Amino acid sequence: MAQDETGRNLERHERFRGEYPIVVEGLTNRFGDQVVHEDLDLKVRRGEILGVVGGSGTGKSVLMRSIIGLQVPAEGDIHVFGRSVLDTDPEEDDGIRNRWGVLFQGGALFSTLTVGENVEVPLKQFYPNIDPRLRHEIARYKTILSGLPEEAVSKYPSELSGGMKKRAGLARALALDPELLFLDEPTAGLDPIGAAAFDNLTRELKETLGLTVFLITHDLDTLHEICDRVAVLADRKVIAVDTVPNLMELDHPWIQEYFNGPRGRAALTAQALDELRRHMDKPPAANVVKALDKANSKKDKA
Numbered sequence: 001m002a003q004d005e006t007g008r009n010l011e012r013h014e015r016f017r018g019e020y021p022i023v024v025e026g027l028t029n030r031f032g033d034q035v036v037h038e039d040l041d042l043k044v045r046r047g048e049i050l051g052v053v054g055g056s057g058t059g060k061s062v063l064m065r066s067i068i069g070l071q072v073p074a075e076g077d078i079h080v081f082g083r084s085v086l087d088t089d090p091e092e093d094d095g096i097r098n099r100w101g102v103l104f105q106g107g108a109l110f111s112t113l114t115v116g117e118n119v120e121v122p123l124k125q126f127y128p129n130i131d132p133r134l135r136h137e138i139a140r141y142k143t144i145l146s147g148l149p150e151e152a153v154s155k156y157p158s159e160l161s162g163g164m165k166k167r168a169g170l171a172r173a174l175a176l177d178p179e180l181l182f183l184d185e186p187t188a189g190l191d192p193i194g195a196a197a198f199d200n201l202t203r204e205l206k207e208t209l210g211l212t213v214f215l216i217t218h219d220l221d222t223l224h225e226i227c228d229r230v231a232v233l234a235d236r237k238v239i240a241v242d243t244v245p246n247l248m249e250l251d252h253p254w255i256q257e258y259f260n261g262p263r264g265r266a267a268l269t270a271q272a273l274d275e276l277r278r279h280m281d282k283p284p285a286a287n288v289v290k291a292l293d294k295a296n297s298k299k300d301k302a
């Protein structure tokens with residue numbers, strides 16, 4: 001079972017109240033001679049969207065797979081909800097595994113199952129005795145919650161666009177009402193409008209369902225728009241975890257190139273404009289405009 005910060009087992013209806021639902025300590029992963037992680041530490045705060053970035057091959061997906069128990073590390077320990085994932089049999093321990101949902105790169109949907117049937121897979125696995133009518137109803141609800149039309153429930157993955165497949169994968173990840181959501185490059189391959197819509201959905205779900213989100217991405221807009229903090233993987237470690245503005249101050253060549261390069265600056269400008277538009281009609285912005293008008297009219301009179 002998952003545990004609270006004092007080591008007490010949590011009942012299924014209880015949510016984790018500790019500060020860090022994910023704690024990675026001294027993680028080392030190797031494939032033959034290749035060392036992907038070495039003595040890597042990371043703590044993910046409850047209720048945050050943590051973006052995970054790093055150059056290609058720096059081990060973002062391997063880190064995620066280690067946390068969800070699909071990759072056994074050479075060294076180190078990983079605690080999820082206060083419990084070591086290395087001590088648990090991933091096939092048997094329901095107490096942790098049914099408290100997270102995963103959207104793998106590309107969606108990883110079963111092509112021979114409809115969207116609804118895909119969403120039902122984890123429900124059947126973890127709650128085999130659930131009434132089939134209730135299971136269909138939960139799958140339908142999760143599909144709609146993920147922003148798909150109701151008709152999508154009976155469609156096969158081959159009948160869906162790339163963006164719809166991602167949403168179907170998200171519906172499956174949400175099937176068990178998880179507290180933790182893992183997203184591996186959710187906006188890769190989406191057009192900018194589809195990517196922005198997916199970002200908004202992620203933010204809304206985090207806020208309404210109280211999720212903690214571990215989000216691997218290369219998408220600078222996503223980092224600026226929805227991530228509370230960002231962890232940077234380089235040199236086999238997490239070299240920094242901070243807000244984007246704070247990371248931009250750091251004097252590391254990859255961080256500077258990534259956030260302050262032309263694409264990073266374009267994303268920042270887009271976010272600033274977006275923010276301005278969002279607040280255009282709200283009091284702070286309106287007050288600034290009023291104050292400026294007042295100051296200008298005084299200047300004119302003088």
Ligand SMILES: Nc1ncnc2c1ncn2[C@@H]1O[C@H](COP(=O)(O)OP(=O)(O)OP(=O)(O)O)[C@@H](O)[C@H]1O
Binds near residue numbers: 036055057063
């Ligand atoms: N099962 C495996 N066997 C051997 N090597 C692996 C395995 N899984 C990952 N690797 C290697 O580990 C390194 C990190 O892979 P990973 O997929 O985590 O990178 P990433 O940071 O997610 O990259 P990208 O941004 O390109 O998706 C790569 O060099 C990869 O080839």
